[in-house]
Amino acid sequence: MAVTIRDVARRAHVSVATVSRALTSPELVRPETRSRVLAAATELGYQPNRAARGLITGKTGNIGIVVPDLDNPFFTGVLKAVQARAVQADYAVFVADSDEDPVTEAKLVHAMAKQVDGVVLCAPGLEDAQIHEVAGATSLVLLNRRLPGVPAALMDSAGGMHAVVDHLVALGHHRIAYLNGPRTSWSNQERRRGLMKAVAKHGVDLADLGPFAPRYEGGLQAADLAVAAGTTAIVAYNDIMALGVLARLRDRGISVPGDVSVTGFDDLTYASLCSPALTTVAMPVAQAGRTAVNLLLDWLDSDHSEAPQIVAETQLIVRGTTAPPRE
């Protein structure tokens, strides 16, 4: 059915070995025969069978990516970048969705392990030990999770959150509410860490609320608690929660940013589309995705002596939901 290396060999009047050499290490064959082989290959539309090649070389030419939720624009943003960088490097990419479940997460990377040269694991919910365990099955690069000994592409959420507080304090806010996401989430811990540092530095009052579900409904629920706490600024764990907060405040007739300021996190597209547009911090998802596959590729032909962790800068995007407090 398909055209194999043998067909090319016959047509070019050489052996299969020569065909293989002409394609993978051109300097090993005489230019004349090489061009004869290349011609035969293109005429027949020959494409090497990667599975067969992988069987002998041990490399598959594939990488995998497992994300917690393909409906989350944050992860599809990194997926898009990962895919783009991968094809650039002539790799194909497997994708898997763990549905936020740590055990399927582990199962998925194990299943991928024999078919890929490595996998980038996005914001895993796994325990540290379990991550080390799956790292034994294949080469691993983490994204948005730091773990000694395994390479990681990170984003400076802590710094972004620090910038949020700086911004709020500069506007004159003294009493701030933070709406926690899931306590166990590394992202929430990082964001909270940056927040705490800035809060301590500026000596502002903090209402540390939650945890809440990192969703629209979580924001609805959290908004009332935040106003009850008498704060003038609400810092949400992420954009979706912030949108919930905005909706709830509007329903209660509380004006934003007049009565209270609100910030999100992630800079999803709709953050800029609602009105007032949401002040938030942009995550360098594309950049992180690219560096994740760069790290993976480097890792694959290195001595594994060091496991670099590269952190990309976040950026505060000031829009319409933050302003100086009243009076």
Next chain:
Amino acid sequence: MAVTIRDVARRAHVSVATVSRALTSPELVRPETRSRVLAAATELGYQPNRAARGLITGKTGNIGIVVPDLDNPFFTGVLKAVQARAVQADYAVFVADSDEDPVTEAKLVHAMAKQVDGVVLCAPGLEDAQIHEVAGATSLVLLNRRLPGVPAALMDSAGGMHAVVDHLVALGHHRIAYLNGPRTSWSNQERRRGLMKAVAKHGVDLADLGPFAPRYEGGLQAADLAVAAGTTAIVAYNDIMALGVLARLRDRGISVPGDVSVTGFDDLTYASLCSPALTTVAMPVAQAGRTAVNLLLDWLDSDHSEAPQIVAETQLIVRGTTAPPRE
């Protein structure tokens, strides 16, 4: 390094053939030896090498999906469903992003062809002939594109658009603007087809505007044209354009739905989050993704005699941006 079928054979004191049989066609070995093999396999943590298996069986156990844009929630919605259905059927999925470019589209499915058993091609920009051509390289299922001879999972956009017009007419609108997306896009043609049918049926006035870029900016641009045309209802090609329209109308002090009604298409998450919430039509993306995989799987072990085209129903979601016209 990895544990192979030979290791299992040794440990179970049988031949490799028996191990293979015990795992793939259990009825061919005596229960006693089968359990001995299974025990050895799990003790060693053996997982068959799919590449090697594929080499001989001709099946890879993989499917591919190529989408025009991984940043588009519409496509990631179908991707999520495709992935879920695929793992259910014990398939792994390759993903590729064509960046809306027909030639990379074709290139990508060709590149995938030898590594997958089939691919689902989402809303391709390719010409009909070119689609037939790539269909020669591997088994193909289309999503949101109809083409005789190749199986397809479709969504009834035309019906959805018809429902939109019915809704608007029922509210009392007589003069409607349609904001076209890209003329060559199959989706736009379908949506316009449904619109035209309903317009003819109800005998309403139509301002057929555009084409516009199917983006926020396209909506900004289109809004002014629509009001200049003196229409009382604006039907946008999709949600993102509709959001642009809403923003532009708000800037100009034109009230929605007081002065003019607006509808979107796709029901992206933020359609329900902005205010007023957008009246739109929900696309059954998950369902379409699932049936696409089902079609592919069926196609793989059938005689290819018929190429079914399954269309899933859309649903009009009436929210806050539509109301009876003034006076």
Next chain:
DNA sequence: CTTCGCGGCGAAAACGTTTACGGCAAGTTC
């Protein structure tokens, strides 16, 4: 007692590559 059938299993070929090894001619060095 032969023959046949059959369940269970092993030996080996096959899938499409890459690569170690060796051969052969031509050139280089003494």
Next chain:
DNA sequence: GAACTTGCCGTAAACGTTTTCGCCGCGAAG
């Protein structure tokens, strides 16, 4: 002119499976 190198290429082994073929032993049938 013998002995080495060197460049180019073919032969064959190997990768980890599945599957065809055939062998062996055993019970049933003649």
